[in-house]
Amino acid sequence: MLQPDVTYAITEAVIDELADHGFGRLSMEAVSKRAGVGKSALYRRWRSKDEMIGAVIAEFSLARAVDPDTGSLRGDIRATLEALYGWIAHPRFSRIFPGLIAEARQNPAMAEFAREAIGGPRRAINRAVFTRAIERGEIPADTDIEMALDMGAGIVYWRLIVRGIPAEEGYLDQVTDLVVRALRA
Amino acid sequence: MLQPDVTYAITEAVIDELADHGFGRLSMEAVSKRAGVGKSALYRRWRSKDEMIGAVIAEFSLARAVDPDTGSLRGDIRATLEALYGWIAHPRFSRIFPGLIAEARQNPAMAEFAREAIGGPRRAINRAVFTRAIERGEIPADTDIEMALDMGAGIVYWRLIVRGIPAEEGYLDQVTDLVVRALRA
DNA sequence: AACGGACGAGACGGTGCCGTCTCGACGCCA
């Protein structure tokens, strides 16, 4: 019925508009213009602006973390950080994510969506890295896995997004060292 | 000339509006109504909405980190994390900060302001904790101080703000342990 | 008592946007 390529163009336009102007300043007119599409095409697909943004973000966030299982804690952490970096530094997502967090603090529905669709799945996957390391005896059985996850994501996010400073050569290796050292008591 | 208590009421209203609705959705009408003030009082003080927001944020962010100097790395880190927590978990600032970060990624002027007025001074103060620890020989001389700073702030920010999960009893002690362990090679 | 400046309230023109609607064009299926 509805043309898939029109839907695709709209989705792209929404993401680009979010990246350029943020959640609070996204307008349907700008989206339709950017997509080269009539406003009717938007309202034929979603009932309102909020519904449209929700649907697009949900679809865009399907990219997931991967569980490496390299056989060693260091190897797993390095690979996990690599995937995390690719996610956080993604040229479009990195510009949308802070706005999403800000929006989530004012809009409980967005907060729940972020937790359910993004945070939860990613953490579940990454947790396996540390449970395997415990089984291998590389780190203590009472290791605080939740804090270990916060550590990896937090260090990288704080530098790249909050401070806005790009990674330099060997950065992820240094973060890997730091995390491994913190966990090996 | 201008009534200080009117200025104060406006400043408070701007902060509350930012916390409730974010940067993109702040309106002068809402601010004037919230402050119980005419719109003319706003434009008598600032030339535009952007100028007003900039001035208010700048003034609000004067709260600074403190340099503890307890004599030990652990004590200094613990005290620094305490101050950091008070800042990040501040009931109003915690709701404004994510919006500020999002805004900074779209508005270079806001990015520079955030770096100059907030990030720079805080980091300069906290850096002293680690230079003292190096002088005392508690940690290696080639310790990556910048990453140590990112670690403390990142872990706490990721949990409290990005994930939106409050700290539980003993949380800061656990973070302190983790940071100390990571730095002592 | 008289003056002046800041005050609250809100009217005003102008702009940007939402969501609805109409229009003619195009493509597909019978």
Place this chain on the structure above:
DNA sequence: TGGCGTCGAGACGGCACCGTCTCGTCCGTT
């Protein structure tokens, strides 16, 4: 060939807001 549904474009009424402006009031100074 005719009919139907989506298409791009954009007009439309309504609303929220910006920044300016005009009131009449209040308060401190002289």
